Amino acid sequence: MGKKVKKEVEPPPKDVFDPLSIESKKAATVVLMLNSPEEEVLAKACDAIYKFASKGDENKVTLLSLGAVEPLFKLVSHEDPLVRRNAIMVFGIMASNNDVRKLLRELDVTNSVIARLAPEEDIVVHEFASLCLAHMAVEYTSKVQIFEQGGLEPLIRLLSSPDPDVKKNSVECIYHLVQDFQSRAAVRELNAIPALLELLKSEYPVVQLLALKTFGVISNDRETRIILRENQGLEHLFKILETKEFNDLHVEALAVVANCLEDVDTMQLIQQTGGLKKLLSFAEMSTIPDIQKNAAKAITKAAYDPENRKILHEEEIEKCLITLLGTDNDGAKAAASQAISAMCENLASKDAFGIQGIPQLVQLLSSENEEVKEAAAIALANLTTGSPSNASAVAEAEGIEPLINVLSAKRDGTVANAAAILTNMAMQEPLRLSIHGVMNAIVEPLQSTNSLVQSKAALTVAALGCDADARTELRNASGLEPLVKLLHSKNDEVRRNACWAVMVCASDELTAVELCRLGALDILEEINLSTGRKNNFSEGALDKLLDNNLSQKYSQMGYLSSSNIITDGFYDYGQVKPGVKLLSLEELSIQELNDHRAIILVNAKLPEVSPSAEDKSQDLYYGRTASSSSIRKSSKERTRKGKGKKEEDKPKEEEELQTMPKVQQEVIFEKLPWLPPFDSILLDYITDASKIILPLTTTKEQVVALALFVADKMGGPIERDKLHEFSWELHISEIEFELKCNVVPIGKIKKGTFYHRALLFKVIADRIGIGCSLVRGEYGRAWNEVKLVDDSPQGITGLLLPPQMYIVDLMYQPGCLMKQGSAEADHYQRI
Numbered sequence: 001m002g003k004k005v006k007k008e009v010e011p012p013p014k015d016v017f018d019p020l021s022i023e024s025k026k027a028a029t030v031v032l033m034l035n036s037p038e039e040e041v042l043a044k045a046c047d048a049i050y051k052f053a054s055k056g057d058e059n060k061v062t063l064l065s066l067g068a069v070e071p072l073f074k075l076v077s078h079e080d081p082l083v084r085r086n087a088i089m090v091f092g093i094m095a096s097n098n099d100v101r102k103l104l105r106e107l108d109v110t111n112s113v114i115a116r117l118a119p120e121e122d123i124v125v126h127e128f129a130s131l132c133l134a135h136m137a138v139e140y141t142s143k144v145q146i147f148e149q150g151g152l153e154p155l156i157r158l159l160s161s162p163d164p165d166v167k168k169n170s171v172e173c174i175y176h177l178v179q180d181f182q183s184r185a186a187v188r189e190l191n192a193i194p195a196l197l198e199l200l201k202s203e204y205p206v207v208q209l210l211a212l213k214t215f216g217v218i219s220n221d222r223e224t225r226i227i228l229r230e231n232q233g234l235e236h237l238f239k240i241l242e243t244k245e246f247n248d249l250h251v252e253a254l255a256v257v258a259n260c261l262e263d264v265d266t267m268q269l270i271q272q273t274g275g276l277k278k279l280l281s282f283a284e285m286s287t288i289p290d291i292q293k294n295a296a297k298a299i300t301k302a303a304y305d306p307e308n309r310k311i312l313h314e315e316e317i318e319k320c321l322i323t324l325l326g327t328d329n330d331g332a333k334a335a336a337s338q339a340i341s342a343m344c345e346n347l348a349s350k351d352a353f354g355i356q357g358i359p360q361l362v363q364l365l366s367s368e369n370e371e372v373k374e375a376a377a378i379a380l381a382n383l384t385t386g387s388p389s390n391a392s393a394v395a396e397a398e399g400i401e402p403l404i405n406v407l408s409a410k411r412d413g414t415v416a417n418a419a420a421i422l423t424n425m426a427m428q429e430p431l432r433l434s435i436h437g438v439m440n441a442i443v444e445p446l447q448s449t450n451s452l453v454q455s456k457a458a459l460t461v462a463a464l465g466c467d468a469d470a471r472t473e474l475r476n477a478s479g480l481e482p483l484v485k486l487l488h489s490k491n492d493e494v495r496r497n498a499c500w501a502v503m504v505c506a507s508d509e510l511t512a513v514e515l516c517r518l519g520a521l522d523i524l525e526e527i528n529l530s531t532g533r534k535n536n537f538s539e540g541a542l543d544k545l546l547d548n549n550l551s552q553k554y555s556q557m558g559y560l561s562s563s564n565i566i567t568d569g570f571y572d573y574g575q576v577k578p579g580v581k582l583l584s585l586e587e588l589s590i591q592e593l594n595d596h597r598a599i600i601l602v603n604a605k606l607p608e609v610s611p612s613a614e615d616k617s618q619d620l621y622y623g624r625t626a627s628s629s630s631i632r633k634s635s636k637e638r639t640r641k642g643k644g645k646k647e648e649d650k651p652k653e654e655e656e657l658q659t660m661p662k663v664q665q666e667v668i669f670e671k672l673p674w675l676p677p678f679d680s681i682l683l684d685y686i687t688d689a690s691k692i693i694l695p696l697t698t699t700k701e702q703v704v705a706l707a708l709f710v711a712d713k714m715g716g717p718i719e720r721d722k723l724h725e726f727s728w729e730l731h732i733s734e735i736e737f738e739l740k741c742n743v744v745p746i747g748k749i750k751k752g753t754f755y756h757r758a759l760l761f762k763v764i765a766d767r768i769g770i771g772c773s774l775v776r777g778e779y780g781r782a783w784n785e786v787k788l789v790d791d792s793p794q795g796i797t798g799l800l801l802p803p804q805m806y807i808v809d810l811m812y813q814p815g816c817l818m819k820q821g822s823a824e825a826d827h828y829q830r831i
Helices: 027-035 039-053 057-065 069-075 081-094 098-107 110-115 123-136 140-148 152-160 164-177 181-189 193-199 205-218 222-230 233-242 250-260 264-272 275-285 289-302 306-314 317-325 330-343 347-364 370-384 388-396 400-406 412-426 429-434 438-446 451-464 468-476 480-488 492-505 509-517 520-529 538-547 550-557 585-589 614-621 628-641 649-658 662-670 680-693 699-713 720-725 728-739 754-768 823-830
Strands: 570-572 599-602 743-745 773-776 782-788 804-808 817-819
Touching: 027 039, 027 057, 027 069, 039 057, 039 069, 039 081, 057 081, 057 098, 069 081, 069 098, 081 123, 098 123, 098 140, 110 123, 110 140, 123 140, 123 152, 123 164, 140 164, 140 181, 152 164, 152 181, 152 193, 164 181, 164 193, 164 205, 181 205, 181 222, 193 205, 193 222, 193 233, 205 233, 205 250, 222 233, 222 250, 222 264, 233 250, 233 264, 233 275, 250 289, 264 275, 264 306, 275 289, 275 317, 289 306, 289 317, 289 330, 306 317, 306 330, 306 347, 317 330, 317 347, 330 347, 330 370, 347 370, 347 388, 370 388, 370 412, 388 400, 388 412, 388 429, 400 412, 400 438, 412 429, 412 438, 412 451, 438 451, 438 468, 438 480, 451 480, 451 492, 468 480, 468 509, 480 492, 480 509, 480 520, 492 509, 492 520, 492 538, 509 520, 509 538, 509 550, 520 538, 538 550, 550 570, 570 754, 585 599, 585 743, 599 754, 680 699, 680 754, 699 754, 699 782, 699 804, 699 817, 728 743, 754 773, 754 782, 804 823, 817 823
Parallel strands: 599 743
Antiparallel strands: 570 599, 773 782, 782 804, 804 817
């Protein structure tokens, strides 16, 4: 038998470690394994970390704190495919955490991740690399990095991947990237449109939605819209809109259509193919608020083009928008109102909306939603601009009260447009007269810090201020002060409209005086000195202000023209420097006696409250304590004028007043409104002068007769060399002392010098219809200028000569007429 030989087994090499299976439940241990040189260990470690990170955001933060990101970053580019795949899977899910993304940006991982999008890489690698980039592309810095490092091209290539997750991640990343204009242009140049359109056919709604959202951004560029149209993109979009199963995509699809409708060519194409009718019908019939809103927004965008507005009108867009106004959704109402505003540029549409749309828009002014309220106000402002019929329709829809309420709305745009609507309505006198209460409400907008609101509010004041009641309302509401402040505005339109409003409001004396008191005169003078700040209305406002405050005008300018008619309440304070504000007559009358020049008052108006005697008249009207009899008389007069007072009540009231204590009577007196003293003598002068002068046939005869009349009442003619002996100053002082007041009625002056006589001449001439001006000179001089037509030269008949200006002598040779510019006239004016 043969002998068996025993075979010896070779022992393993001494430097090889026996295989060891390790189970670890600590993340920190597995993170340490990421630094292993063994591919199998690395792959398993990455896989374990992927599973751990997938369980929640807290685990991602834990891995971040354990320092897992840095070694994972190295493994993303590992030569072993399995390690590389598992590492990029971890990156894909961890990048959803904001803190992780921050570290990834610092490590500049984008280049390595973009490299994993290469065609030779596994689909799983494509999926998670694109997912990582989609997460990172949320931040602007990463967008720039991805674009600059060439990430867009491989992402576009992956839109055609067979894997739906890869498509989803890639299109999501592209959506984030195209928020930047550079990426939008690159998408177009890299021919991504066809691939994106293919995604609209995907069986996965999320892919379709992301593709539509991407189109919603890139279709803002006209060049992209052209490519989209050339690739039958509109057909794809309308297929989605026509498919009920895709109703969750309709909002985004409408947003893309809205952008496309901005182009006239696209609009015409859609109209020709019947798509526009479908779109409008779709908007009307839909019950989904966001669809209604986006449909209205699409119309708004399209309506910015004139040709598009014409096409939309032909398709009776007005009916669709009016229907949308009646929806229950505030967003749809606001969007429909905005579309109406845009369509108003088409006159035919503007008329169409006026019939049915205005009542609904007026109702929306009372909405609790501020956006709806503002959109309705803008629409009504556009509808009423240049359309009297629409302005009337607002009034017929009872829109005045809601508009006044809207003047105190929270949004500046709402307030500004409400003011604009009221201005448009005020262009028609019947409507203007029906608008009440606006001036009270406009005070707040006048005080706004928004220049548009200020401008529109001032314009409203200008439109409504031509009515006396409106001016009184504004004055009583303390609205003149904020209006005057707007004259300081650095905004040209605000300043212009404020000047316009001041010019209109200065149409009556009370308002003009108040405007002057508030400093409007000084501001307007300053504006008119500046070539850059003055405007068409600043000079007119200044003239109007002075023309309706003749006391201020004469004191400041030293001149009243023949068209400046002196009325009761005028007073001559004397010359004042520019910028000095005149005190009111009431303020001047209660000042203590002083040595300043007497203030000459013109007031021939019979008072409404007339004491029984002249001495009581002076007591009552100069602010001193009146006797109880004058108080009683005043009370009787008021009772007589009171409404609803019965005759049998009057004796009872008088008896009660008589039995009142004196102190109580004085309290009643103090509550009476202040009135300027009545000048009965001046009234007699006017009456007598009328009887003497009006029967005269020629203006020259009337001027001469009036000059003789005035001179006679003011002390007669004075010899030139004895002028210094004419003690008119003492006479005036005696009157002041007698009245205990610095204000002297002109009728009381029996010794008057140049400026007294010239003023009286102007006062009476204005009352009886003789045109003359009043000019203040130096050293107490003043004179009147009249225009007279000279007689035709002897032997020539029928020759009409131009009128000549003459100075009227009221001092030396009363009635003498001196041609302006002559030596005689110059002598009278200066010596």
